Amino acid sequence: MADRSPASILHRFGAYGDLTLKFQAWGAKVCPPYLEPLYISFYTALAFLLGGPVRQGLISNLKALFPEQGPITLFLKAYQVIWNFAFTVADGTRSRQGESVIDWEIDGYEHFEAMAKAEQGAILLTAHMGNYDVAAPLFAENFQRRLNAVRAPERHAETQEWMERELAAQAKDHYTVLYNKSDRLLGLQLVQALSRGEIVAIQGDRVLFDVAPLSLEVSPSGDPDQRCLFTLPKGPFVLALTTGVPIHPVFILRTGWRRYRIVALPPFYCQAESRDREAAIEKAARHWVDDILLPLIRTHWSQWFVLETAFAPVK
């Protein structure tokens, strides 16, 4: 029987609760586009002031990226991240409700097209930026190849159930959502998909739940003296090593009102030059983090929606 205690209901109204998401989806149903900025401003401020852990997580990430900046600047920057996140969520909800509201542009079209034309499977490695839930089905439609998007399950069972229903509603012939649950079958499924020439989309900037982690010492600010420990999922690199498919870094950036830019960068491989597979994985992961992810996050910090502390101090 469902838990109906006041604490449980309050919990469902939290940042990751299903009632919060349902209320937001209802809001998108009744709110006209020209009133969206009005309501989003109010609810963003409310969520930012009440959501202590999220705010602290954001400020801690921004402090690692910009150690020279003061607390007030970081506080305002954290608000800007939440503001962007709110508009992204609203755009995503509207798209899921059947309205084609987003304008897209592609940067690095040649890499994008190469991925679409290749017969070999590919790993599309991305980060928590922009509207990946809306972009993934669009990619699948344009590639005319099956795209398997890997998602971390939601923190609460009710939220997971609701999110699965919502995403199932936008299911397309070429698009599948796979959840990284603890049943250990996902790796096998993904290897099979890549062997069939399909695309696997994974987020490579956050580790949640039962995911194999890989910790790297990085300098988020670009200053070699300011080093932190950054943990990312090992899975994409193990998959690339096992199957020999290229890794395509693709990011989605919000550039304005209902407008997003897809940034496709040149692909790279995870190949073992000796018997040391771990060294090959670390080399590829280091290239991803040092040369691709962190420079992009430093430039587009307001679009990086990792709401937990991502950088830990080096012991």
Next chain:
Amino acid sequence: MNPELLDPFLLPECRPVTALGRVLVLLTSAPVEQPVVDDKRSSSHFWTNRAGQHAGETFFLATLISLIISALSFGWLIQQIAPSSFLTWLLTFVGTVPVFIVAIHVLIFAASGIEALLQLFGIRPAQFPGHFCGRLFLALLSAWCVLILVNAGHGVRNCLMSSTAALWLTVVAVNFAAWIFLQFRELRQALT
């Protein structure tokens, strides 16, 4: 890529929502050119083909409605509190924020309720979610302004509310005139 999505001329800048916005575009603009991409790397655009999402108009409307409701909230508080000292004026200013928040929520909940009622009677306009409810929201705001004007008393305290209501109703009237103009234009095009 899907060629239907690769039309660089269907930019959102030329697709306003309101009749007034459409008339302004008609009067002022040549076809909108594709914007120059700010960096030197290769970049292609594929814009989705959808109806009005004019960014400038959207934020203009949001700001205008915010200002109108803020002014109405402030005016209502002036009527209720009748501030005379610094403290009461401060209270009126600070109190405008919660009154504004309550007002926008009352309007949207009422609009949503009316939409639900109309749906019960089988009235379901073929519009995307939020669009019909938005029209009801604006209709309720206009009705509120009409009531204010009808019941407007004399004196400085009522001045802010009634002038704000008059301003909003002027915007509504101009938009209605623009709509009539567009209808005549379409009629003329259909006849020629």
